[in-house]
Amino acid sequence: MAKSVENEGNFEALLSRLAQGLTIDDKLKANKSGADIFKKNLKAATPRSDTEYKGKTPHIQDAIVEECHPDGRVEVGFSSESSRGYIARFQNDGWIATDRNGKSHKHVPGKHFWEQAEHASRGKIQEAVKQSLKSTIDRKVGKL
Template sequence: MSSEIKNADSFERILDNLAGGFDKKDKIFANEAGAKVFVETMKPKIPYRSKLRNAHGHAEKSHLRDSLIEVKHSNGSVHVGFTSKGEKGYIGRFLNDGWDVKDKNGETHSHVAGLDFWGDTQRDAKGKVGATVAAVLKEEMDKKVRDVK
């Protein structure tokens, strides 16, 4: 029985490479994959109207579903939200949270319940997003091991 490790140098390089962990690029890559799963889970939950009108009754060119974006941050995280360019964030907030109907005098008459599509998406996508991020990170870890050999 041998008490030595064959290819010790290669083994040490693998350990050093793995000890380096994931860099920012790896984190962003994995989080982007998770964000895409979140967006694809959310899109069908956002109410769809075939004729788009803004608050003033004018026709609009883009839909709330098309305004979803993924924002990358310097720490490697990726957040999902609505673009400010299309000014859809406030509409998404109203549809998600609901609103109080007020007349021209500012008196509240009723409450329109929100659809909570954001919360539904978080519940539905939780396992899928985590599994996607884990799969991407596993693949990145496998590459680190293969690259050393």
């Protein structure tokens, strides 16, 4: 039975590096790797009209952005500057058509592209985040 730990200094250093946990940059890197996959799939699933807009008005596909927060969160959505988020919501969820007098008509079905992007990204996001976290832990342990 061993009465002492071999390479005690290295072992203690390893434990202290692991005890520090993930930094905000590590969290941001992991979340960004998953958000990049979702953003790519959302752009592919988002419908694009044939209308050529003049001025600063972008297509819905071109208004997709990701926002990084100070706590390491990353959100994917539509830019507020483009004012396209509400149009994307109508396109995704559908709406009840009304005429100029306010009379309701048929329901226009949604295209559900947000849900399609979520479905297409489901396993890939977890894998990307897992690989990012694995490389961070390997770096902290000293494998890299």
